[in-house]
Amino acid sequence: MFKTNEINYIDCHMHLQLPEFDGCRDEIVSMAAENGVTHMLCNSTGPLDWETVYNYSLKYDTVVPCFGFHPWSTSSHLEDWQNKLRQYLTMTASGVGEIGLDRWKKPFDADVQQYLLDTQLKLAAELERPVFIHCIKAWGRLVNIIKSQKKLPPFIVIHAYNGSLELTRQLLDIGCVFSFAGNCLSPKKLKARRLIRFIPSDKFYIETDSPELIPPAEYLSRKVLRKNGLPRNEPCNLPAILAGIAEIRGICAEKLKAQIAKNASELLKAMKNNLAETSKHSL
Numbered sequence: 001m002f003k004t005n006e007i008n009y010i011d012c013h014m015h016l017q018l019p020e021f022d023g024c025r026d027e028i029v030s031m032a033a034e035n036g037v038t039h040m041l042c043n044s045t046g047p048l049d050w051e052t053v054y055n056y057s058l059k060y061d062t063v064v065p066c067f068g069f070h071p072w073s074t075s076s077h078l079e080d081w082q083n084k085l086r087q088y089l090t091m092t093a094s095g096v097g098e099i100g101l102d103r104w105k106k107p108f109d110a111d112v113q114q115y116l117l118d119t120q121l122k123l124a125a126e127l128e129r130p131v132f133i134h135c136i137k138a139w140g141r142l143v144n145i146i147k148s149q150k151k152l153p154p155f156i157v158i159h160a161y162n163g164s165l166e167l168t169r170q171l172l173d174i175g176c177v178f179s180f181a182g183n184c185l186s187p188k189k190l191k192a193r194r195l196i197r198f199i200p201s202d203k204f205y206i207e208t209d210s211p212e213l214i215p216p217a218e219y220l221s222r223k224v225l226r227k228n229g230l231p232r233n234e235p236c237n238l239p240a241i242l243a244g245i246a247e248i249r250g251i252c253a254e255k256l257k258a259q260i261a262k263n264a265s266e267l268l269k270a271m272k273n274n275l276a277e278t279s280k281h282s283l
Contacts, residue, residue, distance in 0.1 A: 006038055007038055007039060007261040007264055007265060007268075008036045008037070008038040008257075008261070009035070009036045009037045009038065009039075009238050009239055009242065009257065010037070010038065010039040010040075010041070010205075010206075010260065010261065010264045011032070011037055011039065011040040011041060011206075011207055011208050011210070011235045011238050012041050012157065012159075012179045012205040012206060012207040012260075012264065012267075013041055013043055013097075013098070013132060013157075013159045013160070013179055013181070013207035013208070013209050014040050014041065014042060014043070014207065014208050014209060014210040014235055015042065015043060015045070015209070015210060015211065015212075016028065016029075016040065016042045016053075016056050016060075016063060016210075017042065017044065017045075017049050017052045017053050017056060018211060020211040020226055020232055021210075021211065025056070025060075028210075028234055028235065028236075029060045029062060029063070029235075031221070031234065031235075031236040032062065032234070032235035032236045032238070033062060034236070035221065035235075035236040035238065035239050036239060037062065037235050037236065037238050037239075038062060039062060039064055039264070039268070040060075040062055040063050040064065040235050041064045041066055041095065041097075041132070041207075042056060042057065042063050042064065042065055042066060043066045043068065043095075043097040043098040043132055043159075044065075044066060044067050044068055044070075044097070044098065045068075045070040045072070045073050045098060046068075046069050046070055046073030047069070047073075047081050047084060047085075048073070050067050050084065050085070050088050053065050053066070053067065054067075054088060054092065057092070057094075064093075064094070064095070064268065064271065065088075065092055065094045065095075066094055066095040066096065066097040066098070066132055067085055067088045067089055067092075067094055067095075067096065067097075068085070068096045068097040068098050068099040068120055068131070068132070069081065069085070069099055069116045069120060070098045070099065070100070070134060071099075071100050071101055071102040071108070071113045071116070071117070071134065072102060072105055074108075074109055074112045074113065074116065082119060082123070085120070085123065086123060086127075089123070089127055089129060090127065093271050093272040094129065094271055095124075095129055095130040095131065095132060095267075095270075095271050096120055096123065096124040096129050096130065096131045096132070096153070097130075097131060097132025097133075097157075097159070098132050098133075098134050098159065099116065099117055099120045099121075099131060099132065099133060099134070100113075100117060100133045100134035100135045100138075100142070100159075101113050101114070101117060101134075101135050101136075101138035101141055101142050101145075102134065102135070102136045102137070102138065103136065103137040103138045104136040104137050105136075110138075110141075113138075114141065114145060117142075117145055118145055118148075118149075121145070121146070121149055121152075121153065122149065122151075124153040125149060125150075125151040125152055125153050126151075128153070128154055128270065129153060129154070129270065129271060130153055130154060130155035130156075130157060130267055130270050130271060131153045131155070131156055131157065132157045132159050132179075133156060133157065133158050133159060133176075134159055134160075135158065139163060139167050143167075143170055143171070143174070146174050146176075147174060152174075152175060154270040155177060155266075155267050155270055156174075156175060156176045156177065157176075157177050157178070157179055157205065157267070158171060158176050158177070158178050158179065159179050159207065159209070160179065160180070160181045160183075160207065160209055160213055161178040161179060161180060161192075161195060161199075162184070162189075162191060162192050162195070163195070164191075165194070165195070165198060168195060168198065168199070172200070172203065176203075177203040177204070177205060177263070178195070178199050178203055178204060178205065179205040179206065179207045180192065180195075180196055180204075180205070180206055180207070180245060181206075181207050181208060181209045181213035181215075181241075182208060182213060182214065182215025182216075182219055182233065182237060182241035182244070183213040183214060183215060184196060184245070184248075185215050185216050185219055185241065185244045185245065185248075186215075186216055193248050196245055196248045196249055197248065197249055197250070201259050202259075202262075202263060203263075204256075204259065204260065204263065205260060205263060205264065205267075206238065206241060206242050206245060206256075206260055208233050208234065208235050208237055208238055208241065209233065210232075210233045210234050210235050210237075211226070211232045211233050211234070212233060213233060214230060214231050214232075214233045215233070215237060215240070215241050215244070217231075218240075219237055219240040219241050219244055220233075220237055220240075221234065221236045221237050221240065222234075222236075239253075242256060242257060242260070
């Protein structure tokens with residue numbers, strides 16, 4: 001079971017279960033550890049990969065599981081998905097993710113996405129688990145859904161954030177925190193750079209979103225090309241990404257690392273509950 005008191009570098013959002021890592025997961029996890037990454041929050045995408053994410057959390061002590069229904073996965077809608085999700089969450093120390101809204105990838109069903117998000121927010125609040133939110137081109141609806149909740153989860157983490165300053169103020173007002181990925185290090189990402197400087201230090205997290213959201217070449221620990229010809233992002237890139245983001249914030253990397261470790265310690269504590277045993281076990 002993951003530990004909350006030994007954080008060095010923490011990757012606050014990644015996807016070890018995706019096929020880009022087939023055949024090399026032991027190496028990926030080992031290289032991350034060699035680069036000081038002690039925790040990797042592995043976010044699922046839907047019912048079809050919950051068991052896989054769970055199994056990787058059993059195999060690798062550095063993997064922290066998160067179970068949720070991604071807005072791109074509405075086609076994998078299962079009749080008993082709510083009970084199954086509850087089972088995974090109550091039997092493990094985990095978060096709820098990746099969940100959210102998306103009006104960019106088509107076709108999409110906005111009503112189904114809203115139902116899934118609302119249901120998962122209520123479950124996360126009931127179980128007092130953090131949530132990890134994906135949102136593209138649906139920010140107004142997201143804010144309204146969060147505001148409509150009678151009770152909120154202990155943490156609402158906006159993953160790979162890239163909103164406006166006005167939106168950021170709204171999300172801060174309702175208690176959200178923000179995670180930034182390595183793609184924001186591109187010189188072209190001017191809005192993301194402004195946000196990196198604007199977000200309060202106690203609301204700030206860093207992720208890789210491996211294997212996606214690839215940072216510029218100088219922040220890659222190694223270059224492994226995928227079938228689409230693009231480099232594969234990996235958790236071992238996290239220290240270089242953090243150093244680049246620290247430079248944008250105008251502070252030293254060690255200070256930012258310590259702040260994120262402090263923030264993440266509270267986040268990880270919120271993933272534990274009285275229903276999860278102190279050791280991992282089978283469902």
